Amino acid sequence: MGSHIRGWAGVLAALALIGSAAGCSTRGSDRDAAIEVDAPTALMDTAVHLRVTGLTAGEQVTVHSQAKDQLGKEWHGEADLRADGHGRIELDTAEPAGGTYQAADGMGLFWSMTPQDGEGDPESTSFRPPIADPHGYRVTVTVSAHGQQLASRALTRQWIGVGVTHRELTLAADHVVGELYLPAPGTPRHPAVLVFGGSDGGNSKLFEAAMLASHGYPALSLGYFGLPGLPAKLEDVPLEYFAAAARLLAAQPGVDPAHVLAMGTSRGSEAALLLAERYPDLVHGAVVYAPSAQVVPGFPDEGTTAWTDGGKPVPQGDIPLDRVSGPVLALAGWEDQVWAAGAAAGQIDRTLSAAANRYPHQALVYPAAGHGVGTLPYLPTGTSLVHPVLDKLASLGGSRPANAAAKAAGWPKVLAMLAALDG
The missing domain is CATH 3.40.50.1820 (Alpha/Beta hydrolase fold, catalytic domain)
Structure with a gap:
């Protein structure tokens, strides 16, 4: 932390407009899977609403989250979820069949993350957001099935607001x-x-x-x-x-x-x-x-x-x-x-x-x-x-x-x- 006063420019507001609801897909087919989010850039104490689209009806997938903490340690969350009859998954209401959280929770992928590869006991370790980037830290959300990545989306969680x-x-x-x-x-x-x-x-x-x-x-x-x-x-x-x-x-x-x-x-x-x-x-x-x-x-x-x-x-x-x-x-x-x-x-x-x-x-x-x-x-x-x-x-x-x-x-x-x- 520096000793000088600094304000963060309105670039964050511009970032929030880029692809605000459009999903990001990595599966090239007629039914591309995509991850939609209402607020790709948001304060880290703000809930976001995630939706997976473009799946086949009833398809079972794993939705992953990944972020790095202040020390550069990787954290990971996941949920095994099933698409509805329209090939969609609403994370706010979807009940996981397995993963790092057990009940429907739109922010479960965030709070349930654990240190990856056994780098720490999740019960005695807490995530400290990185502060090097004033714009916030990245949480990457991906969707996979049978070892294949179907879609990916990067979200920015701001630890400090615009102009503060x-x-x-x-x-x-x-x-x-x-x-x-x-x-x-x-x-x-x-x-x-x-x-x-x-x-x-x-x-x-x-x-x-x-x-x-x-x-x-x-x-x-x-x-x-x-x-x-x-x-x-x-x-x-x-x-x-x-x-x-x-x-x-x-x-x-x-x-x-x-x-x-x-x-x-x-x-x-x-x-x-x-x-x-x-x-x-x-x-x-x-x-x-x-x-x-x-x-x-x-x-x-x-x-x-x-x-x-x-x-x-x-x-x-x-x-x-x-x-x-x-x-x-x-x-x-x-x-x-x-x-x-x-x-x-x-x-x-x-x-x-x-x-x-x-x-x-x-x-x-x-x-x-x-x-x-x-x-x-x-x-x-x-x-x-x-x-x-x-x-x-x-x-x-x-x-x-x-x-x-x-x-x-x-x-x-x-x-x-x-x-x-x-x-």
């Missing part, structure tokens, strides 16, 4: 560490989001910030420990640091300073709720994924304090929510194996109700999802990970299909909440 600008934030220049993404210059003022992760440390929410800005919402992906110049561990992290980032975000062009929200995942949910409660004139609500309703000890040493405010430790225990000045959305999976996030989401919602909070608040708990309930949909993610701080495998719970469904349902709720604030 980016600037790296440093301690030396900005007093915070992060990545600032702003919609195209001249965009009317919109709500803005301060985004941060959990106990993994570093700055892990760049894509969320880029996607939010691509939808018109200025966003700042913030690192708060585990980076040079910041605390090495999740211990004694000052809330004032987050507040400084929120002020920086609020001062940006295109930001409605009356609607700056915090979005925190896992341990970051504590900071998001604390900011909304303790800085209600600055942070106006929160989105929390896989949350805690309590302040818990520091990490990884449980004998330490996680957060400070005014130089004093923030007490452990339930987080009061009687001063929150905006909407709160809590999203969780009931099968979370890290902590009881589903129960916590419900507690957060009840605490706001008991405080007679006048702003919208909601808990969305997905029964079969785990700690990987968020955030961006349609990206392959596992149900466990090697924790970067502990350096050991941690089970997150849930299943890949359930987590994928939760993300596909939950992310639009986040965007809708922000859109409601535009009123």
Whole structure:
């Protein structure tokens, strides 16, 4: 990531017009198979609708997907599907007889991809989109039968929208560490989001910030420990640091300073709720994924304090929510194996109700999802990970299909909440 501001030209819009619905065929016959798609170029959090045409009635084929991640590793998905009586397959409704996903799902080929040739366990590996090309990354969809390729189509999944600008934030220049993404210059003022992760440390929410800005919402992906110049561990992290980032975000062009929200995942949910409660004139609500309703000890040493405010430790225990000045959305999976996030989401919602909070608040708990309930949909993610701080495998719970469904349902709720604030 460079430190300069850069905007992406309208070439993406032109690319989207090229062959928008026409399929691409590789079988030269009177009944050429083709792959049709409504949006060959789309933001990576946007569902596309795929159709295979030109098959014979009832023909069994395999539809494949392939992409390269940030490290150049190949990922692959597939579904064995049968054409209808008209020789068509609608991927939104077609039930696979086999493959990397098991139920009808128009985006199954995307979220169910696994590392090719055994390069990693799909349950403990997640796809990180390549960022070298600002135009996005390619997903190639092919159709084959009996070892013969019948059709192929290349799709572009944009990780950053047209006109969005980016600037790296440093301690030396900005007093915070992060990545600032702003919609195209001249965009009317919109709500803005301060985004941060959990106990993994570093700055892990760049894509969320880029996607939010691509939808018109200025966003700042913030690192708060585990980076040079910041605390090495999740211990004694000052809330004032987050507040400084929120002020920086609020001062940006295109930001409605009356609607700056915090979005925190896992341990970051504590900071998001604390900011909304303790800085209600600055942070106006929160989105929390896989949350805690309590302040818990520091990490990884449980004998330490996680957060400070005014130089004093923030007490452990339930987080009061009687001063929150905006909407709160809590999203969780009931099968979370890290902590009881589903129960916590419900507690957060009840605490706001008991405080007679006048702003919208909601808990969305997905029964079969785990700690990987968020955030961006349609990206392959596992149900466990090697924790970067502990350096050991941690089970997150849930299943890949359930987590994928939760993300596909939950992310639009986040965007809708922000859109409601535009009123």
